[in-house]
Amino acid sequence: MKHRRCKTCGVPGQVGRLHRWMTNGTIVNARMTGIRQVFMEADFLPELRERISEGLDFPVSPIFYEAERNSVRVTVEAFLRGPLLRLTARIPIFRRAAVHYFNNLAWATGTASSHTVAYHSGRYGLALMRNPFDLDLMAAVVVGAFEALERKPFRSFWKKEDGAYLLRVEVIKEKPELSGRLEVESEVLKEGDLHLRSCPRCGLPLDLSHLEWREEEGMIIDRRRGMRMINLDGYTPRLVNRELVRELGEEVIPIIIDAKRDYTLKMLKDLGIRSGEDDKARLEALRDMLSLLPLYGWGMASETEYTPGGTLRVWVDNPFDEYLIAGRLAAFYEAAEGKRARVEWRDSGPASITYVLTPSISPA
Helix, strand or coil: CCCCECCCCCCEHHHHHHEEECCCCCEEECCCCCCEEEEEECCHHHHHHHHHHHHHCCCCHHHHHHHHHHHHHHHHHHHCCCHHHHHHCCCHHHHHHHHHHHHHHHHHCCCCEEEEEEEECCCEEEEEEECCCCHHHHHHHHHHHHHHHHCCCEEEEEEEECCEEEEEEEECCCCCHHHHCCCCCCCCCCCCCCCCCECCCCCCEHHHHHEEEECCCCEEEECCCCEEEEEEECCHHHHHHHHHHHHHCCCHHHHHHHHHHHHHHHHHHHCCCCCCCCHHHHHHHHHHHHCHHHHCCCCEEEEEEECCCCCEEEEEECCCCHHHHHHHHHHHHHHHHCCCEEEEEEECCCCEEEEEEEECCCCC
16 A cells, blocks of 8 residues: 655655654654664674674573564553553553554654564564564564553564564563663753755755655665665663663673764675765765764764874764664764774763764774
């Protein structure tokens, strides 16, 4: 089923009904402005999970799963917090309507094409899914949504069937102890005065026109690169990284940063963004790179100081995740300078981080 699109930018109207791009570099849920959203490449979190598991020989899949489960649960709980919704959520027929809404969210966020096969409130649910962006994390998304709706813990099972997947979630007695350590914490955000170029017809950021929503496939594609994108809550990577540092120590931080650096370098190469021949071209490339942060809800560069061939300082307000921003900026520096960066950062006030990037003295 094709949904109505803006005739100017081509973005489905549902996207505008779900999201609001704020002037402080964040994207929030249109109905629940305290719930943060981000866009990212669909295969980055699975790749990060694999790199950490291989690099430190530590099974991190449970951490990713529980973080995503809790983040989605908090998001859906916020949606159901209104008095009317809280009341109707107790009625089975309205719960089935909520499950239908979850299916619509899957295509709108590019995480899967999902259709309900069976749902018995208080017991289990069964969905047929095509193109889940990641089996483990997609299961966590569904489990978190059901836990918010049913107010009971759930577990999940996958079964492959005719090129698609059956996902079953069912009620259990209790969640694992790890889940309790991965709860979402409230976030203080700074105000801002950033205004992205907007579509004159629908008001959404005009640069979103490079994204294509494929409803039947449950996918969002970046046309410029042929890369799949997803729209997730803005908390999972932060919870994952917080727990990884607590469990594994600071030695995991360079792995996280390098994973994002390498991934972003490939993205910039695909987009044709590379070091310019003169200072003017470098500054223009840097501006183009930094403009991607607020478009995808990662925060905004409120101030920059750049000495070509030397130091780059970037003040980022409302950073989505300090380590992933560090990796992204390291890639930006390398693309602009042609040199690997050393990146350091410090808090520079509530919801603001100062990053300092200089040429690395170690080999690339």
